[in-house]
Amino acid sequence: MKYTVSEKGIIATIPDFDLDETLDCGQAFRWEKIDENTYKGAYLDKPLLISKISDGQFLFADTSEQDFLSVWCPYLDLDTDYSEIKSRISADDTMKKACEYASGIRLLRQDSWEALCSFIISQNNNIPRIKGIISRLTEHFSHFPTPLELSRCTPDDLSFLRAGFRAKYLVDAAQKIISGEVSLERVRTAPIDEARKELMTIKGVGPKVAECALLYGMYRTEAFPVDVWIKRVMEKWYPDGLPECCVGIEGIAQQYLFHYMRTFASKEV
DNA sequence: TTCCAGGCGTATC
DNA sequence: GATACGCATGGA
Numbered sequence: 001m002k003y004t005v006s007e008k009g010i011i012a013t014i015p016d017f018d019l020d021e022t023l024d025c026g027q028a029f030r031w032e033k034i035d036e037n038t039y040k041g042a043y044l045d046k047p048l049l050i051s052k053i054s055d056g057q058f059l060f061a062d063t064s065e066q067d068f069l070s071v072w073c074p075y076l077d078l079d080t081d082y083s084e085i086k087s088r089i090s091a092d093d094t095m096k097k098a099c100e101y102a103s104g105i106r107l108l109r110q111d112s113w114e115a116l117c118s119f120i121i122s123q124n125n126n127i128p129r130i131k132g133i134i135s136r137l138t139e140h141f142s143h144f145p146t147p148l149e150l151s152r153c154t155p156d157d158l159s160f161l162r163a164g165f166r167a168k169y170l171v172d173a174a175q176k177i178i179s180g181e182v183s184l185e186r187v188r189t190a191p192i193d194e195a196r197k198e199l200m201t202i203k204g205v206g207p208k209v210a211e212c213a214l215l216y217g218m219y220r221t222e223a224f225p226v227d228v229w230i231k232r233v234m235e236k237w238y239p240d241g242l243p244e245c246c247v248g249i250e251g252i253a254q255q256y257l258f259h260y261m262r263t264f265a266s267k268e269v
Numbered sequence: 270t271t272c273c274a275g276g277c278g279t280a281t282c
Numbered sequence: 283g284a285t286a287c288g289c290a291t292g293g294a
Contacts, residue, residue, distance in 0.1 A: 204278085
């Protein structure tokens with residue numbers, strides 16, 4: 001990772017990276033686009049202003065060199081070679097097109113608890129409303145609430161969220177983590193089927209939410225969330241399953257396919 | 270007004 | 283195990 005420290009912040013050269021495609025593509029919900037080339041957000045309650053300053057050049061402001069290295073590099077998955085990943089999965093023709101269409105996607109290494117909550121909130125919901133609920137959640141607690149903080153709430157206490165029927169699911173997730181009934185650390189390293197099973201003991205966590213928590217919150221790249229868009233992708237191009245070149249990184253392939261189908265192929269019909 | 274949004278729990282067969 | 287239906291909320 002090449003970078004220099006300037007008065008304005010850290011200037012880093014990052015290949016295969018697009019702010020919109022990575023921070024505003026439905027994998028994270030706390031990033032706010034404040035102008036054409038800048039996003040404002042936080043991770044582990046550390047703030048960041050990140051701007052594209054030219055092709056492949058990004059400014060990290062409102063942060064320190066230490067946090068750049070220990071927080072933002074891992075979070076943005078900057079040590080992973082996405083050119084290599086894209087080259088590998090481009091052995092498949094449709095995948096090649098999807099990679100070319102949204103070539104700046106990166107899989108964020110998000111916090112597992114926050115991702116779990118975010119995707120519990122996401123069910124039968126739209127992205128603007130998901131963002132609103134999470135924003136009210138973090139503002140109310142002045143940070144993303146811990147499992148302990150949420151476990152002490154009743155669904156009624158969370159009515160300010162306007163999360164509807166999902167509030168009770170958040171409380172159940174928090175309580176199961178505090179009781180030890182579910183351990184996100186155990187889930188993180190468990191064989192994928194056991195991991196899915198353990199997550200799905202939480203009320204409001206079904207196959208889709210479990211898969212999203214694994215992929216986006218635990219960097220389990222073999223997790224493959226299937227929503228309506230990916231269902232269409234599979235019916236259209238992969239009726240017999242994903243190609244061999246995607247084995248082990250189905251979740252990353254899914255990111256390219258999701259974006260491709262939503263913003264491009266959906267125009268065909 | 271009605272439909273829908275990166276689903277899931279429950280009832281019913 | 284498959285399928286239908288309700289669910290909170292708010293924007294289109």
